[in-house]
Amino acid sequence: MRNEYASVPYLAPIAPLMPRIISADFTGDVIGRDYLFQSLLDGVPAPERLGDYPRSTWPGFFGQMGAVTRDVHAVRGPRFGPVAGPGFDTWSEAVIGSLNAIAADLDTVGLDAADVGKVVTAAAQHQPVLDEIDQPRMLSGDLWTVNVMLADGAPEPTITGVLDFDRTWWGDPAADWTIRMALAKPGTERDEFWRTYGSLDRSPNAVLRSRIYEARHIGAIRLERHRLGNADGVRESYSDMAVVLAGLT
Template sequence: MPVDATTAVLEAVGAPEPMSVEPLAGGTYNTVARVTFGDGRDWVVKIPPAHATGLSYEHRLLVNEVTFYGAAAGATASIPRVVHSELDPGAPAGAYVVMTACPGRPWSALGGDLTADETRALRVELGGVVGRLHGVTGPGGYGYPAEPLGPLAPTWREAFTAMAEAVLADAERYGVRLPYSVGRIREVLAGASDVLDEVTRPALVHFDLWQGNVLVTGEPGARRIGGIVDGERMFWGDPVADLVSTSLFGDPETDLDFLAGYAAATGAPLDFTPAVRRRIDLCRSYLYLIMLTETVPRSAGPDAVETTWNEVAPRLVTAIEGLGQPPGRRQRAGLRTGAASDA
């Protein structure tokens, strides 16, 4: 049970008896609980599933998360501080990370509570935070710090190719419904990968910056970002990859407030050259492939699977076509019902 697992972690780290242990909802992978102590400390305990059946890149995700918070600490105050961590699933209490709780509620939960002016100000602030995160450079390679797909790669093209190949192999293994065959998608991604050689510095990329992972705090009229959380999907790579989730299902070029904050933090506006747009479409394709494929190992219900298909599959088609080399015979997204194959 979640509370029992959290209690085991608290005992392992020698924590005092908590005032409260509150399970946190919203995630789809880990067990997460907020723990409050009488001395005012407020922690979040995250525990991965003991026997996860997931995607290839999801092995040892806590390594990525701990790496993210450590690397980001000097770039922004809007992240948790790791208090305790155990990355060995064979440890007595299993693997876990204990971190300080950030103030605020998920941006996605505020809905209509935000005014247009507040939203614009938050977009500017978020752009600044992301720009500062992208100023952090990795330790000498590209890819996931947990190395689920092998050691960090010497180039971003090699890392991205391995990442894309892993999720395509997962799609085949799980028999996932895709709008094109795996073979065709592989061909298109490979044909566009030359633009990835533009990336010559492994930047810190969160890659899961949808509004559910951005906490907003403050009273109406004085809203601000209180936390950037769930850094477990991070990698060292192309900074434009974060534009895929910060503008999830939208166009980052029209997110002018975010771009203004980003430019202020980095010292230069982001230039959406044709090559940058192709890099964004490559990263979009990767994220959309993950979103479609993960529904199978996570045993999403029929309604959730259909909703994901309706939202994501047409956008994957658009991204693939945006790369300039769409798979042979285009098909309308939503009409293909078979499993992924190389046919």
């Protein structure tokens, strides 16, 4: 919550799409805990409405997603890491810090985090490659269809709002969850994302970084699946991580 609040001034390029903050308190004096009130967004959640449109209209939706993501990633930051902190001087420190935090969370809930520890070791070995990223950019952290609102009754899927920016951080745009999801199904409507967003660096070092980012995503997904009681999904995350580790080592 505090991270989302700290991110709002930096998200000015997409402010018309975001809820307004009405009131916030982080002192605990009002209700004994943090709170944040935001305005309601117009429209209907994309997961509830996108499927009602012909698939021939979906490329336009993903093109809009690419444009929103492009505007977010264009914002430059003062340091690496979560917007509300802690901050890091280098990208490798931020990535390793994030991986260590994921491993600690997995340990806390009783899940084996040994493979995440191996990713930390690999990231440390490849610090020079990670530190080729020397300009922190805004990463949404969690932006995809589930956090998008569509205009109600529009002839084509039209984005009217985006929400849930509590996981924003400063870093390499290629590490963002949105990029992972846009790449997930090549040869589909999602390809239109790249027409508006632009192209990705596909150099050998960029590919190596992307493997580290994917390992980080898998660790976070494991934790989320555990919280949702998805035991099969948790088990699958270990085999998924093994494939990524094979590419790193």
